[in-house]
Amino acid sequence: MLTVYSDDHRLHFGQSELVDGKLQPCFEMPSRADTVLARVRHQEIGEVIEPKDFGLEPILRVHDAAYVAFLKGAWARWAAEGHSCDMLPSTFPARRLRRDGPIPTALHGQLGHYCFDTEAPITAGTWQAVYSSAQVALTAQDHMRQGANTAFALCRPPGHHAGSDFMGGYCFFNNAAIVTQAFLDQGAKRVAILDVDYHHGNGTQELFYERSDVLFASIHGDPLVEYPYYLGHADERGEGEGAGFNHNYPLPHGTGWDGWSAALDDACRKIAAYAPDALVISLGVDTYKDDPISKFKLDSPDYIRMGQRIAALGLPTLFIMEGGYAVEAIGVNAVNVLQGYEGAA
Ligand SMILES: NCCCCCC(=O)NO
Numbered sequence: 001m002l003t004v005y006s007d008d009h010r011l012h013f014g015q016s017e018l019v020d021g022k023l024q025p026c027f028e029m030p031s032r033a034d035t036v037l038a039r040v041r042h043q044e045i046g047e048v049i050e051p052k053d054f055g056l057e058p059i060l061r062v063h064d065a066a067y068v069a070f071l072k073g074a075w076a077r078w079a080a081e082g083h084s085c086d087m088l089p090s091t092f093p094a095r096r097l098r099r100d101g102p103i104p105t106a107l108h109g110q111l112g113h114y115c116f117d118t119e120a121p122i123t124a125g126t127w128q129a130v131y132s133s134a135q136v137a138l139t140a141q142d143h144m145r146q147g148a149n150t151a152f153a154l155c156r157p158p159g160h161h162a163g164s165d166f167m168g169g170y171c172f173f174n175n176a177a178i179v180t181q182a183f184l185d186q187g188a189k190r191v192a193i194l195d196v197d198y199h200h201g202n203g204t205q206e207l208f209y210e211r212s213d214v215l216f217a218s219i220h221g222d223p224l225v226e227y228p229y230y231l232g233h234a235d236e237r238g239e240g241e242g243a244g245f246n247h248n249y250p251l252p253h254g255t256g257w258d259g260w261s262a263a264l265d266d267a268c269r270k271i272a273a274y275a276p277d278a279l280v281i282s283l284g285v286d287t288y289k290d291d292p293i294s295k296f297k298l299d300s301p302d303y304i305r306m307g308q309r310i311a312a313l314g315l316p317t318l319f320i321m322e323g324g325y326a327v328e329a330i331g332v333n334a335v336n337v338l339q340g341y342e343g344a345a
């Protein structure tokens with residue numbers, strides 16, 4: 001299996017994450033990608049290549065142009081105001097404020113407009129890192145356009161919380177959505193996205209919620225008790241054209257393989273019935289029992305089983321790296337999925 005990776009991810013390393021009222025170093029750190037890359041190489045799963053540059057067009061097929069322009073220019077404006085620390089929002093358009101009113105001209109006003117939480121710090125190198133993360137995903141997708149049946153996009157920063165015009169949850173560009181749209185633009189009639197990250201892929205859901213050419217299935221911590229809290233319930237089934245093409249599997253804290261795999265089996269049945277031309281996996285491994293910010297109980301051998309179950313669908317499958325913060329185990333767990341998929345584990 002080909003892996004696509006860019007060293008540009010190092011350009012993004014937030015220094016400040018607000019956790020329980022205190023600023024601390026970010027869980028979403030460069031060593032995450034380094035550890036996965038080291039495991040990919042150690043297990044010799046296949047060639048590792050750098051991304052090609054497909055430009056902004058495929059990104060703009062998913063993300064709002066004003067949002068992209070804001071992201072691209074944000075740091076220069078922040079630095080021009082004399083700041084050197086991470087750029088973090090503090091005011092958001094909550095209920096009954098004008099969410100679709102005039103976008104503020106002030107930097108802080110725009111930052112709050114384009115964020116849904118304080119968990120997407122913008123730093124000097126963030127633009128380049130998120131741009132390259134999307135190119136990593138697009139290069140893996142292009143490898144499949146050329147005939148490969150699978151590929152691994154070692155994306156960092158992750159993307160599944162990012163919507164058309166908002167960032168949050170460590171995410172800026174929705175890499176899984178960008179490659180899904182690329183498959184469709186290249187002639188695919190239907191694409192399924194299976195999000196196995198511990199957290200609901202609210203951004204991905206939002207992007208395809210009213211469409212029937214993308215089926216979205218997400219297995220995640222119940223939003224009643226888990227981030228992102230405000231989307232991810234089982235009754236969110238899609239709207240309009242998209243009704244019936246969105247499947248959420250919220251699960252309780254403490255869920256282990258038995259409960260988790262029952263949801264996976266049901267999601268796979270729905271994906272099989274949908275008969276997509278391609279399957280995109282939002283591969284977060286923060287479902288791991290020792291993950292510092294999550295509360296499921298999967299163990300490393302379970303990720304092999306996960307890959308095997310996904311392989312049983314017999315679909316062209318593109319793996320996109322999302323979350324996972326137990327850095328000592330992220331490499332084994334992510335590559336276990338890939339090796340389980342390939343039958344090599
Ligand atoms: N308290 C913020 C939690 C952000 C979750 C990031 C993630 O792993 N999403 O999949």
Ligand SMILES: [Zn+2]
Binds near residue numbers: 197198199284323324
């Ligand atoms: Zn996650």
